[in-house]
Amino acid sequence: MQLQWILLLLTAVLMPLTCTSYRILFMGPFPAPSHWMWMEHFLKDLLQRGHQVTTLTNHPAKQTHPNLTEIIIDPKLNIAEHRPRENIFKMHFTSDFENLQMYWHVGLLSSEHALNDPKVKTLIASKDLEFDLVILEQFYHESFLMFAHKFKCPIVTLGTLGYADNMDHAMGLLTPWSIVPHLLVSYTDEMTFAQRAYNTYLSIYDALFRSWYYIPKMQEMAERHFGGYIEGPLPHVSDLEKNVSLMLINSHRSTDVPRPSMPGLIDVAGVHIKKTKPLPADLQEFLDNSKHGVIYFSVGSYMKSTDMPQEKISLILDAFSQLKQNVLWKFENSSIGHLPANVKIQSWLP
Incomplete structure (x- = not known):
């Protein structure tokens, strides 16, 4: 009998060490299925580990789970209405500068669309919800960083597209443009002089216009949607970027060019690969x-x-x-x- 009480006491003491459950807000506002196909593997693992997860996404879960609460953006943004697919096949966005502006435009569109969803507005206005962690896709949705400020918790981002200069800058790194090609070009780390010159020009353009044009629009969006529900002045989204605790990047050293890194930048490419099944x-x-x-x-x-x-x-x-x-x-x-x-x-x- 005494042994049973000792075992029960040990179980009670050790349970907090093995069964800690956190409340996590998991957000993927971008409507592309390919993005969510990668992100949902993180969601599945979090649920399997016993965490309480609230998702904000365009894609309902394939299976229900008692620890899962879903906020589904409905209807999801039809990007083709704003960026027709036929224009891409016709190579209407052929310059790197046009492609960069396209990313910014689609990011602003999808962020605004998601924040206007009534269910998302209810989440923003909530006063009784609490979260221990926010996880957000790192893909042109900087206004969503304000959720971490609202819920006063750390934030982790998932970089579906791979590395970009702004991720380095947020972590305190200066990207060496002489050896690290911009996200939109297919150069290696062994660039010619002309390639290094173009890479530097494109990277400077990205940094300046992101700071002068794109980020101010994200800041205005965040203030418009969150301003009435958070006491005091809102922080700038560029400062919230620097407060990201961890970035999990869809990249791998074996396939990407060499680049400087920081402890907060973690390569996780291939994390979605599971045990193979027989082919048809x-x-x-x-x-x-x-x-x-x-x-x-x-x-x-x-x-x-x-x-x-x-x-x-x-x-x-x-x-x-x-x-x-x-x-x-x-x-x-x-x-x-x-x-x-x-x-x-x-x-x-x-």
Whole structure:
């Protein structure tokens, strides 16, 4: 009997060490499915560890969980209404400067859309909710950093797109532009003089116009949505960026260029990779019968191959037909027409 009481006492003492549960606000305001497919793995792990998680996202959970509370942005922003897919296929955003402005514009649009959702407004106005941690996607949603100030808790960000200069700057790093290429260019760390000059010019443009144009708009947005619900003056979002406790970046040293780092910048690329499952029989057979290997071709989840102009589809098929490798193309329907013998299409591929 005495032994039972000792075991019970030990259990009571050790439980706080092994079963600590935190209240976490987990936010992914951007509507692209590919972003959420990466982020949801973090959510699943948090729930498995017993934490109480409230999500703010465009994508309902595939399975219910007793520790999960969902705030679903509905309707989600239809980016194609503002940035038509056909413009991308027609290469209307061909310069790095236009692409940078496109990112800023889409970030402002998606942030404003999410903050205008009535359920999100209720969260902002809440007085009785408390959180121990805020987790936010690091993707042009700086106005959402104000949630960490509202709930007076640390914030961790998830960098779905990989590294960007502003992440370095927020952590106190000066990005060496002579060896670290800008996010939007495909250079390596061994740049020519002309490439270093262009990389520096683009990076300076990014830093200045982000500071003079983009961040002030995010600050105005944050003040407009949070101002009436937080006592005292609101901090500047650029200061909130510097208060981010940890950035988990979708990058890996084996695939990215060498760059300086800090303890608060952690590479986590591949964290979503789980134990493999058997492929469908037809795909496995296709792979097994491909003597020269297989090329997988997809334009992503937001972009659709079916939106591609027919002349571009024909050009791509003609190029594929000249390859010795077989090709798997994620094509959303069967309207593609005649296929070369080495090309197989499917609407979704595991």
